[in-house]
Amino acid sequence: MKRILVCVKAVPVSAFVEVDSQHRLKRDGINLQWNAADASALEAALRLAGEDGSVTVLTMGTSKLESPLRELLARGASRAVLITDRRMAGADTQATARVLAAAVKKLGDFDLILCGCKAIDGETGQVPGQLAAALGLPCVSNGETLEADPDGLTITRRLETGTQELRGRTPTVISLCAYSYPLRLPGILGMRRARNIPVEVLNADDLGLLPEQCGLKGSATKVLAMESRFPGMRRGPKETDLTLGAKALGQILREVRP
Amino acid sequence: MISQNALHHAEKCRFCWMCRHLCPVQHQTGKELNTPRAKGLLLSMVHKEAQQFDKDMAQAMYECLLCDACTNDCATGYQPPLFIREARTEAVVSELAPESVMHLIDNVERTGNIYGVEKPGFGREGTDVLVYIGEAAAVKAPEMAENLLKLLEKAGVSAKVLEKEPASGVMLGDLMGYTEEVRQMAAVCAKALNETKLPVVVLDSYDAEIMTQKYPEWGFEIAAGVTTATAFTAKLLAEGKLEAKAPLGVTGACHDDDRLARTFHEFEPVRRMAKAAGYDLTEMFNHGKLAKSCGTAVAWGYMPELVTRIAGGRWTDLTRIGCDTMLVANPETWQCLSLCVPEGCRLVDLFGALL
Ligand code: SF4
Ligand code: SF4
Numbered sequence: 128m129k130r131i132l133v134c135v136k137a138v139p140v141s142a143f144v145e146v147d148s149q150h151r152l153k154r155d156g157i158n159l160q161w162n163a164a165d166a167s168a169l170e171a172a173l174r175l176a177g178e179d180g181s182v183t184v185l186t187m188g189t190s191k192l193e194s195p196l197r198e199l200l201a202r203g204a205s206r207a208v209l210i211t212d213r214r215m216a217g218a219d220t221q222a223t224a225r226v227l228a229a230a231v232k233k234l235g236d237f238d239l240i241l242c243g244c245k246a247i248d249g250e251t252g253q254v255p256g257q258l259a260a261a262l263g264l265p266c267v268s269n270g271e272t273l274e275a276d277p278d279g280l281t282i283t284r285r286l287e288t289g290t291q292e293l294r295g296r297t298p299t300v301i302s303l304c305a306y307s308y309p310l311r312l313p314g315i316l317g318m319r320r321a322r323n324i325p326v327e328v329l330n331a332d333d334l335g336l337l338p339e340q341c342g343l344k345g346s347a348t349k350v351l352a353m354e355s356r357f358p359g360m361r362r363g364p365k366e367t368d369l370t371l372g373a374k375a376l377g378q379i380l381r382e383v384r385p
Numbered sequence: 386m387i388s389q390n391a392l393h394h395a396e397k398c399r400f401c402w403m404c405r406h407l408c409p410v411q412h413q414t415g416k417e418l419n420t421p422r423a424k425g426l427l428l429s430m431v432h433k434e435a436q437q438f439d440k441d442m443a444q445a446m447y448e449c450l451l452c453d454a455c456t457n458d459c460a461t462g463y464q465p466p467l468f469i470r471e472a473r474t475e476a477v478v479s480e481l482a483p484e485s486v487m488h489l490i491d492n493v494e495r496t497g498n499i500y501g502v503e504k505p506g507f508g509r510e511g512t513d514v515l516v517y518i519g520e521a522a523a524v525k526a527p528e529m530a531e532n533l534l535k536l537l538e539k540a541g542v543s544a545k546v547l548e549k550e551p552a553s554g555v556m557l558g559d560l561m562g563y564t565e566e567v568r569q570m571a572a573v574c575a576k577a578l579n580e581t582k583l584p585v586v587v588l589d590s591y592d593a594e595i596m597t598q599k600y601p602e603w604g605f606e607i608a609a610g611v612t613t614a615t616a617f618t619a620k621l622l623a624e625g626k627l628e629a630k631a632p633l634g635v636t637g638a639c640h641d642d643d644r645l646a647r648t649f650h651e652f653e654p655v656r657r658m659a660k661a662a663g664y665d666l667t668e669m670f671n672h673g674k675l676a677k678s679c680g681t682a683v684a685w686g687y688m689p690e691l692v693t694r695i696a697g698g699r700w701t702d703l704t705r706i707g708c709d710t711m712l713v714a715n716p717e718t719w720q721c722l723s724l725c726v727p728e729g730c731r732l733v734d735l736f737g738a739l740l
Contacts, residue, residue: 140390140393158389158390158393159389160389160390194386194389195388195389197386198386198388201386202565308604309602309603309604311565311568312563312564312565312567312568312603313386313474313564313565314564314565314566315474315477315478315561315564315566317565318386318474318478318564319478321386
């Protein structure tokens with residue numbers, strides 16, 4: 128596999144986050160980390176690319192992400208691109224996918240585009256599919272393992288009831304589950320190499336996007352209200368029969384599995 | 386390259402000074418730079434480009450035992466060892482780490498241990514458990530390793546030891562932070578341990594820590610489980626597979642090593658071993674979760690003089706309570722405390738004491 132692009136997102140470390148008056152997550156001053164599923168996608172990409180391939184990481188966010196992107200270069204990515212523009216704040220999944228697709232087109236041809244299956248802050252899982260649609264490519268979601276051979280790709284997908292094995296051709300978009308591929312750490316040589324690779328920075332103008340295609344203005348969905356619930360609380364009947372209880376528990380566990 | 390998470394910890398400090406009195410390095414050196422909060426402040430200044438990360442700063446990051454006493458007492462949940470470890474990585478990447486440290490890194494890369502010697506073998510066949518001896522015990526406390534193996538034999542436990550035991554990665558991790566090189570070393574070790582399919586009994590709690598805390602995070606769990614040698618021995622005592630000795634009429638104090646105390650919250654097994662060995666127990670100031678470190682094998686490797694003073698501080702803690710018998714069950718604490726046993730005092734290996 129020669130050229131792979133991985134979309135990554137910085138998400139809050141803590142589950143306790145604040146939103147502004149427009150229900151946008153306040154990211155300033157909070158501790159961020161790379162989304163676990165995106166990290167898994169990056170490791171899969173690094174393994175597929177091997178020594179001769181290249182892996183580009185692409186993210187959208189504030190300029191503060193330059194340094195965390197450098198960390199991904201130290202872990203083995205060959206190129207890092209940051210899309211940052213105030214006009215993009217508050218983008219919904221569709222506006223995000225539009226921006227990412229414009230960047231992918233600008234950055235060149237890729238054999239494979241990998242994403243995490245969902246980000247732990249929004250939990251929608253919509254961006255990979257929307258990105259594929261915007262690029263006119265097929266999409267496979269919830270990939271667990273990914274192997275390449277001269278004829279194409281073998282992907283194992285995680286389903287609620289088990290797994291499914293698929294064969295696919297490139298180019299394609301694949302979203303990967305968290306923890307399928309534990310991401311390697313930055314190595315000493317990788318860190319030295321990363322110092323000499325600049326993080327490329329793009330804005331809406333570089334991507335040829337109009338303000339009404341970005342951010343809140345370019346979003347089809349609007350968050351009108353938000354309500355907080357006690358995390359982990361779930362209302363349901365109290366089950367006293369062991370067999371029925373085990374069955375109900377099995378159902379709940381399947382629900383949250385992917 | 387300090388991660389966002391580490392920086393967050395470095396900048397969270399409220400300068401309340403609570404950790405100041407707990408740092409064993411600060412105690413011995415008296416340097417303000419050796420307070421955990423000062424190290425955080427330095428890194429924060431580097432991040433704000435108010436200061437360069439230079440050789441002096443790198444040196445300061447190595448004047449720390451990674452003992453976690455500061456974390457344990459910090460009201461803000463601030464974890465200095467997290468960013469101190471990353472600062473060590475930065476020091477190595479920038480070629481600013483002290484020469485003594487770089488020499489040890491070379492040794493580990495060549496031989497798997499800081500001592501730069503071929504690890505003595507304890508290889509034997511067994512079917513119940515795999516005993517992981519570790520670098521410090523194999524080179525600096527081989528008697529403790531032999532005593533543990535004899536004790537297991539006495540209890541009827543069939544213990545296997547790998548002929549060529551790979552390094553766990555803990556020494557390299559303490560020297561240059563958790564980098565991919567350390568993870569690769571750990572992967573080799575995990576593979577070798579998992580191939581035996583046996584539960585692993587780990588003599589050195591420093592090895593046990595990396596195996597239980599970092600291996601799963603890095604994607605390779607020890608499938609059959611990891612137990613500290615102290616917890617395993619205490620269990621053998623509880624099951625009656627080892628017999629308690631008659632009282633000796635001697636009072637001793639257990640030194641809790643920092644990883645057992647703060648990572649595993651394991652205090653009772655060592656005391657059960659000490660009582661079964663016939664000792665009456667007393668306690669030093671700063672024991673249990675608050676245990677004061679007496680040094681580590683790695684720190685001894687690059688600052689032997691300071692570690693000898695730190696170990697001396699622990700002996701002072703012992704004599705201050707009118708006791709002369711220090712009871713230990715960890716090869717690294719054995720190595721450090723034996724550097725400076727005061728006249729009239731005794732250092733006791735609890736595995737040996739139970740034989
Ligand atoms: S105890 Fe915590 S908050 Fe207080 S000075 Fe130490 S590190 Fe800072
Ligand atoms: S880890 Fe231990 S030696 Fe290091 S700063 Fe904290 S208390 Fe001091």
